[in-house]
Amino acid sequence: MTGTANPTKIRVKVLRQQDQNAPQHWEEFEIPFREKLNVISALMEIRKNPVTSDGKAVKPPAWEAACLEEVCGSCTMNINGRIRQACTALIEDVAEQKGDTYEITLEPMKKFPLIRDLIVDRSKMFDNLKKVKAWVPIDGSYDRGMAQPQDDHVRQLRYALSRCMSCGCCLEACPQVNDHSTFVGPAALGQALLFNVHPIGKMLEGERMEFITGEEGITGCGNAQNCVKVCPKSVPLTRAIAELNRDSTVYKLKKWVGIV
Ligand code: SF4
Ligand code: SF4
Incomplete structure (x- = not known):
């Protein structure tokens, strides 16, 4: 000013x-x-x-x-x-x-x-949530067992990730999200981690990791870190991306030796 x-x-x-x-x-x-x-x-x-x-x-x-x-x-x-x-x-x-x-x-x-004018179609945000299966499966086909004790660090991480409101600011700021790229963008990656570390959401981790290690997944991130700077909810996007990068390596190794 x-x-x-x-x-x-x-x-x-x-x-x-x-x-x-x-x-x-x-x-x-x-x-x-x-x-x-x-x-x-x-x-x-x-x-x-x-x-x-x-x-x-x-x-x-x-x-x-x-x-x-x-x-x-x-x-x-x-x-x-x-x-x-x-x-x-x-x-x-x-x-x-x-x-x-x-x-x-x-x-x-x-x-x-x-x-x-100032109105855009943000359907992509919600389609991306479907791609990473950002939900807890409650269709009755899993034995959910007793509620499990939660590690407090994981609980805090999940709370921070759950603040995402799918506003799209992080996609707008991400140079890797553009017409020439299939990269799903940071918001969906954050939500994938949120549900991967959920005790019941974890049941779909393999399907999520299959997507995340694929063409639209984490390899699209160039690590410019614009996303985390513009997120109005302080979602720890770069931490999520780092953790999913590590999980992707583990997933690919497991897949290679045939245990997933
Ligand atoms: S900027 Fe933050 S709140 Fe908005 S979609 Fe991205 S992660 Fe979610
Ligand atoms: S770190 Fe950079 S390239 Fe990766 S999702 Fe965030 S803004 Fe996009």
Whole structure:
């Protein structure tokens, strides 16, 4: 943030696109500043009177939001070039101040198919969870036995991994997730480890490791560690990747000697 004048207005630049096949263009809006306004509230202000800074009446920008408390991930977007949730982005924290104006640019996520304006289709996140079988099998075909005592370190790791909200920030930041790569991305790897270290989830570990050691799996990671830096839930992604790397070596050795 630069500038010392008391801010009185917010200039919001939004990258607009009617649908995937339409051209992109920027539109700029100005709204009065008030403290503690988050990006979603700023978009709601624009929606009340969707007229651009140069006086053109337009359709209000489209965005998605649900929980408004950084739990659902649906309002994830690029805000001044940084991927994050719009609901917890306060204008005074994220905008650049120029004179009496806070400036902010909003762009949709780029690693997901665009639906409209700031809305993207995050189905890939949930498809990836299916690929790594990120669940505990409870169909009755396993002898689950008595509840097992949990190692406290494993419990703490599982809690940290379970905070993932499938927002997609880590995929957006990962250079290895792109149109030319089949890499499943860091979020699904974190969830694979979560269920591999679960006493019942472990029953599917072999199937998970088969996927993780395959074409879409862990070899796609280039270890740039962008993912862990942008995760709003501090999910220990690089630790998960390191542990799965080690587990992959063990799995491949076991497979080679024919014991899995
Ligand atoms: S690991 Fe973090 S950044 Fe990635 S999807 Fe989960 S919450 Fe979002
Ligand atoms: S560490 Fe791996 S998963 Fe994370 S950003 Fe880098 S390449 Fe992507």
